[in-house]
Amino acid sequence: MAIKIGTEQFTERVDNGIHDDFMRGAVASAQDGMSMKRKAATTEDLGNWEEWRNHGEEIRQHVLKYLDYYLEQLSENVAKLGGHVFFAQTKEEANEYIRSVVQKKKAKKIVKSKSMMTEEISLNPMLEEEGCEVVETDLGEYILQLDEHDPPSHIVAPALHKNREQVRLVFEKKLGYTKSSNPEELAYQARVTLRKKFLAADIGITGCNFAVAETGSFCLVTNEGNADLVTALPKTQITVMGMERLVPTFEEMEVLVSMLTRNAVGQKLTSYITVLTGPKEELDVDGPEEFHLVIVDNGRSNILGGEFQSVLQCIRCAACINVCPVYRHIGGHSYGSIYPGPIGAVLTPLLGGYDEYKELPYASTLCGACTEVCPVKIPLHNLLHKHREVIVEKEGKAPVSEKLLMKAFGLGAASPTLYKIGSKIVPAAMSPFISGDKISKGPGLLKAWTEIRDFPAPNKERLRDWFKNREKGEKS
């Protein structure tokens, strides 16, 4: 699975998304609600939000610039605390290391808190192959896991596409749940079931919102407190992080956590912000006896230092997803990737290749809503455009008919003479398609346009001719 979700082609996925009325209603109301909450959380009592964005960008760019230094500092500090650090260049290496820990511990029961990185490396299928029972403890992820591993459609709210009735049905089928679709009752059921899983788990696996290089700590942000139990109860803990997800000190962590929660869920702080430093010490009453930090590259080194480096600034807040007008109508699954929306359309082709994901950079009007909200100022719409340039000019993956058309455009638009002749014959060339003052069924590129909209008939007199004739009139 890795980052890929589903087996359908892009157009089929989009078609499914567009015809999923419930999902679209849920996404639209979530987007509308979120954008109000985000605006309030980023403007009220914070002073100048643009300055915060500049600061966020500065922190992330600094970390990327000195990534080798901070990674070394982090791993040294984790090791000093008695933790184990493993650098995985590929998802296979990450999985093999985690497999070896599982085997050594003879672990059978594993609880996880939400982690996109473990989705990216397809950790769960490997663990299940090892005969382990793996339980996702984030409520959204838990629902999806119960529902035959339905993939996430949003990086912060993975089950956004499901309503409570659908959740009730899943619980009824998988847990023998008999009560109503009241969210409180549903949550209670999840709480009772999950509590037993936490208590029985051999290993807890977490993702990582930010690791702090100076102290060897790492930080998890949740609203459910599940990450606290995942890290407090099992004797062994494995934390899996993308290699770019770190900050120099607690000072920068505080800034970024605040920006993350305000942008992700419109909250000043989430209910739980958990910071853990190494395995359990002598006087600690809980926490893991053994701690493993798996730092995953999985293609990130290739992005570093290149024209797409700024995508690694991402703090996974999903603000771009929550404002994207394309995501609004097609939903997360249409992207065919665990990373949907604008950030997904930029990141996915870099991690999963253009062959599989060449449509994604075009699934944007370049409206810039994503760039406008990004708290760490990733120029997302510029990066989408950059992908198009790479697809056309380096990868040569554009359709032949489009290439010819653009070649003609290059010639025509660059030459005033050709443009003048071309624009002059437009009315005549289009005349078979014109009725009244519009075109309702056009040829070529206009065909797709006129399938749903009218196109104006060309001016009988071009503006330039009107202007010239008018000047002549004035002079005579």
Added chain:
Amino acid sequence: MKVTIFATCMVDMFQGNVGKAAVELLERLGCEIEFPESQVCCGQPAYNSGYVKESKEAMKRMIETFSDAEYVVSPSGSCAFMFNEYPHIFAGDPVWEIKAQTLAEKTYELTQFIVEVLKIEDVGASFEGNVTYHTSCHMTRLLGVKEPPMILLQNVKGLKFTELPGKEQCCGFGGTFAVKMAQISEQMVDEKVRHVEETGVDYLVGADAACLMNIGGRMERLGKPVKVLHIAEVLNSH
């Protein structure tokens, strides 16, 4: 004041009324208008589709065309923004970067020019009608022109204004997006049309001919009675 009109290819060929209104309006405000014959397309359709090499030829032509202009004014936020992108596109080019920079610095969107350069907030227009306004993405987010069209519309006598719900959302045009991703574009423009209808206005006004052609074309196909006008046409009514 001498103003050189950057009409845009869309307006030159398909939306003549918009160009005429812009020319007449600026003349009424005391400007002397020039229309260089050698102007072509700004290159945006090819550029945004990833054909940077092809589009650069059109860009160079435009840079040369407007090299002598004092002010370049366009009735399109998106195309004016494209001129602002030229210096980034030619970054590092020993010949064209500086020329592109010069062009970008003297280029204005129509309402921006009226408010920021001419320092006029009331153009003396009167227009009887209920109006809503579509804030185009490139004009507001990328060019950063938000206030000028609102200031000018507020001062039009007789005009009754209703804000468009979801005004920050893209209309689904996106250049070749409208035909490449036609199915998604349809959903986006349909939501925009629903929002326009919710306002109950008679006129939808905007400052970008392309967005208006998208929303207007869809409304016409659906038989909606709302009329579509470019802001230049409203400001030129008196």
